[in-house]
Amino acid sequence: MSIPTEPIGSLPRPRALQEAFAQHAEGRLSDAELEKAQDQAVADTLARLAKLGSPVLVDGDQAKTGSITYPLQGLAGLAPDGVVIPYADGHTRQLPRLTAGPFRYQVRADAYLRAARAKADLPVKQAVVAPSALSLLYPADGIDGYPREAFLRDLVDESAAEIRACLDAGAHAVQLDFTEGRLSLKLDPSGGVLDQFIELNNQVLERFTEDERTRIGVHTCPGADRGSTHSLDVDYAELLPRLFRLRVGAFYLQLASEADPDRVLSIAADHLPAGARAFVGVTDPLDPVVETAEQVRDRVLAAARHLPVDRLGTCDDAGFAPYADDDSISREIAFAKIEARVRGTELASQVLGA
Template sequence: MSLPTEPIGSIPRPAQLLAGIAEHEAGRLDSDALQSRYDDAVRDTIARFEALGSPVVTDGEQRKPSFATYPVHGLDHLAADGVEIPFADGHSRQLPKLTAGPFRYAARSVDYLRAAQRYATVPVKQSVIAPSALSLLYPPEGIDGYDREAFLDDLVNEAEADIREALDAGASSVQLDFTEGRLAVKLDPSKGLLDSFVALNNRVLDRFTEQERARIGVHTCPGGDQDSTHSLDVDYAELLPSLFALHAGVFYLQLASEADPDRVLRQVATHSRPDQRIFVGVTDPVDPVVETPEQVRDRVLRAAEYIAPERLGSCDDCGFAPFSDDRSTSRDTAWAKIQARIEGTAMAAERLGA
C-alpha cells in the first residue's frame, strides 16, 4: 500500500533571497530584481521537493512575509499595536490592528499557487491562514462606523473567496493554518475563544460542498518560530474534541514534538470521524536534530495502531520558517528532515502493506 505524505508550508528562504529582501528594504535592489530572486527561490524549492520524491509540493511560502498576515500585507488602514503572542523562549510576535473598514484581502493565495504551478510537475497544495487568526486583527475597542459583525461578514466572504480561487485554480488541497487553536485555550481556559474560532471557521467551511471539503484541510500546532512554541504547554486533549468539530475533510496534526504521542493518538481515535483523513507530524522543525527514516517509520506505524491506514498520512509538525525573518533552521536541515519523512513514510507503507 502507499501512504500520502505532505509538507505543511514554509521552507527557510535561501541566503540570496534573504540578502535581496534586505537590499530592497535599504533601497539598493529594485523591485524587478527582487521578484527575480523570489522566482529563483520558488523554482529551487519545488525542484528540491521533486528531487526528493515528494508526491505533493508547495512553494515553501518563499514570497510570504508571514504565514499569518500575508493577506493584509501592504494595507494602509492597519496599526502596528495589535495582539501580542509570546513564545516560550521570551520573544514575541505582534499582529497588526485594523483601524478602518471595510476589510479586504490585499493578497490572494491563488497568486502564490499559480507561481508554483509554473514550475511543478506534481500536485501543488496551497496553505491559507484560517479566518479565526485574522479575526484577531479587529481591535477590542471597536472601529467607529464598522462594527465587529460587519467585519466578520467581510472576513468570511474574503476567506471563502481565497480558498475557492485556489481550489478552482487546481490546488490539490487547501490547508487552513489554525495554529491559534491551542493558543486560544491558553488565552481563555473556559474555551469560549476556541469555540468562537471553530464557529467562525465553520461559517466559511459550510459554504463548500462535501466534495470540496474533502480537499480542504486544517493544520494545528503549538506555534513554531525561532525554535520556540507559544502553546506546547497546553494539553492537546483540551483542543482535539473541538478541532474535529471543524467541517473539514483533512487534518494535519503536530505530533513529533509531543511528550506522550500515544495519549494524543488515543484522543484522535476517539474524537475524529471516519470520513476525516489524519496526517500525523513525524518531523519536528523546532528540533535541530534530523530524524532518521527509521524514526519516521516507527512514528507512522505507531499512529497506524490507532488510525486505520487508509485514513492515515504523514507530515511535518509545522512550517520551518513561518516568518520571513526566521533563520533558526537552515534550509539544508529542513530538506534533510523532509527527506527522512518521505523515506520513512515509504518504509512504513511497505511494512503495513506486508
C-alpha cells in the first residue's frame, strides 16, 4: 500500500479561461459561453491529473474566480470595502463587506464536485472555504437588525450544509481551506482571533460523526498568491498546537517552503491527534523551479523520521492559483510539480515498504 498523495486544490487557469472571465466581467461574453470555457478547463485538468498518475483528482478550482468568495456570487448585500489582506511583496487582496442579512451561500462546492465526478473515473476531492474565512465578511461596527451572533449561526448552518452536500455527492475527501489561521496570528499575536476561528470551525465539524470526519480535512499555509505569501514570517509553532484541536481526520500542512521543516515535523509529531493523518507539503507552488522526484522522495523520508508511515501522506504546499487571475506560475510548471510529487511519493513508499 503506497503512501497517499493528494493535490490541495487550485491550478492555474488556461489563458482562454482567464480571457473568458475578463470578457464575462465586461459583459462581452454570455453566461453560457463562460460555462463552456470553464467546463473545458475542468475536463482538461482532470484528464491531465489522471494521465500523470494522480490517485486523487481535483477540478483545479477552474470554475471559481476565488477560493474564498465563490459562495458569494450573486449575493445581494455586499460592499467592496471589506478586510484587506496584505502580502509580503506589497500587493493586496480585499474581501467584500456584508451589509445585510440573512447570510446564505449562493453557490455551494458540491455543484463543482458533481460536475467533476461526471467527467472522472478516479476519486475526486473537493476544497471548500472554512467558515472562519467567511466570518471576516461581517463588519466591526455591526449591521442594523442582523447581529453578529445571528450571522455566525447562519454561517455555521451554511458551511455544514455545504460539507454535507459534498460528502453526499461522493467526495473522496472534503478539505477546509484555512489559510487565515496563520494570518490571524500576524493580526493578533495573542492568539485570541485564532482561538475564535478554531471554535467556529469546530462548531461546524461537530455536526458530523466520527466516521464522516475521517473524510474531512483542513489545509493550512501562509497564503500563496502571485508568488508571495501573507504570513510566512509567523512562527509555525504558534499555530500548530491550536490547529490540531480541529476535529478532522486529515491535516494538510505546508512544509516544503519552511526554513526548518524538521522543527515543524517535530511539533506535528507531538500534537497530531490519534487517528488523524498528516499530509506534508513536498512541492512549493511559489517556486518556479520544478522539484525532482528524488527531492520529493527525500522530503517524504525526512517526514517519516518524525511521523508514523501509516499516518503520513503528501501534498503540495498550497493551491497553485487560489485566485483566477494569478498567473505567477504556469499551468505546465504546476502539472510538472504534481508529477514530481506523485513519482517521489511512490519512490519513498518503495523505500519504506509502505
